[in-house]
Amino acid sequence: MLPLFWLRVALSLYGVGLLYALASFVGGRKVLTRITLPAVGLGMVFQFVSLVENAMSNETWTPTSMHGMESLLAFVLMVFFFVIYARYRATSPGLAVFPLVFWLTFSASSYAEPTEPSAPLFVSAQWIYIHVALILIGYSALFFSFIASILYLIQERNLKSKAGMSGIWSRLPALATIDEIGFKTLIWGFPFMTLGLISGSIVAEARFGSKYFADPKILLSVAMWVVYMVLLYTRWSAGWRGRRAAYLATFAFGAAVLAWAANNFSQTHRFIAP
């Protein structure tokens, strides 16, 4: 299977990113610094190839399995990483992004695809496609905002402890830059997340009627969205940063992870329809 092959190539390239992240914590990432960005960039390209081939063989752009979804999310995360890198020259988010992307890609590539070329789709494929794209962008934005709030906390501690200009955290971007990354991803992610949920509701409404709302996945998603909004609001009105913002972001992110995982026990939200 060609898509799987490309995915595995991408995975080995993402492995460099993983090594980079791990090496950062033991202090020696000098050699890796130069090769990491080209490696993960190339990995991203192969992942894209894999996604396209997969879509062509399945005759739909919408991922038809959990693994397809993981691969797509990993790809969107990498796109986010490079957009932020292009804007702020900050590689620090990679410390969290690379391991996650590796894990997602690993999971996506380690199982033989259950070939179900034409999973029965009950609603218009376009709607599902829009829903998935929006939600994944929203998830990625939330994840980056979460990473930024953690990095903010670390940098704040670092500055408060007066550790100076050395140590493993000394290469973090300036506090204001981390803050901006966190806030901008939050703002950019919010419309995607909102529209993603709305499009999802439209799909579900058409498919199941109003009872869809009682599903754990839906409830978790709505809860996540509410926390997301609170996060934006407190930041916007009271300028919450640092510890309080990090707690909220952790909470929102936790809800997002649960919502993602809820596919496994959700009645209404399956990639492969029952």
Add this chain to the structure above:
Amino acid sequence: MNFHVIGVNHNSAPLEVRERLAVSESQLPDAIRSLVQLPGVDEGMVLSTCNRVEVLTSTKQGADLRRFLGEYFRLSADALNGHIYEFQQREAVRHIFRVAASLDSMVVGEPQILGQVKEAYAVARGLGAVHSSLEALLSRAFAVAKRVRSETAIGGFSVSIASVAVQLAEKIFGSLDNKTVYLVGAGEMAELAARHLVAHGAKDVIISNRTHARAVELAESFGGRTVPFDQLYETADHADIILTSTGAAEPIFRREHGERLLKGRRNRPVFFIDIAVPRNVHPDVNRLDGIFVYDVDDLKAVASDNSAERRKEAERAEKIIELEVDRFALRMKSLAVVPTILSLQEYCETIRQAEIDRIRGRLGSITPEQEAAIEAMTRGIINKLLHTPITTLKSSTDHPEAATIHEMIRRIFNLNSKPKE
């Protein structure tokens, strides 16, 4: 004479101890007067900066400077124990040279310390507390500092407190563009730091000082604006960076002020650079989320990240200091024989005058030319006789038995007995 220095600095004592010993500008004359009244102290000066408090004296038989510190600052011996250093003679000379040359500074090579030593010297000199030996020591120290600055690159590393402050501000704000700096207190050090911040992009400078005229003067040179000191708290939330350097005995910014500041700024971060000793910002303020307080000791810790090159230059500077200490010690020793040479000359001159007076009657009337010839001849005899003892005295100053030779000559010519009158 005996040089004796006692003090605390950023290495020997924590900020809490230095704060208790700090002598304000207005208090300085009183401290110097109390010092020179101490039994045994001939000359004395007091140096008090953010990073050090030192008492330098010249004594005949030594003096109990430890007790002076304890009594003057009302501190128990225990409070000072372990924090104080004390140097005598050659070590004291070396210490003063190193301080003036900025080798003992928190940020080695920073230029302000020389000015501070000069100022302390000027105050003590104005009070008549520095006149002979200390005068010689200090003027030599200034020359040595100048030599170190011109012969090594130590001053070239502009890693001063000010540039460390800039680095930290950039760690917090990313760039200083369009940031506002608030100067609370308008000392020279604050001015320097503010200039650095402005040079790196900071846009607005607000100045508040107890002496408003000084604030106005500084504001003109920065193109900044001034705020009366009593409106400090209302206006502080405009600032991203607050640089405090007042001589206030109690902290000006406490936790409640920090909370108010954050509210006014909607939690945008604030960077306090507190270069005052005692501190102007209470340590509790640093506990608030979004406020970063760095006092002088913290800045030091950041600055101590020395490069190898800087260490090399410091070593060269230390060598210069060592040479200069030797040279000064030699000079002090030769200064010690000067009184002997003078009294030797005086002693012989008295004899010569007496002998001339004695024979004048017997000579009858002589022409002025003859009188001049007698003068010249007697002077010539004395000078020839004294030539060897005087050159021996001068050249033996670094001889191991210099003191013995010195004493021997005094005894031979009976210089120790009081002149009869």
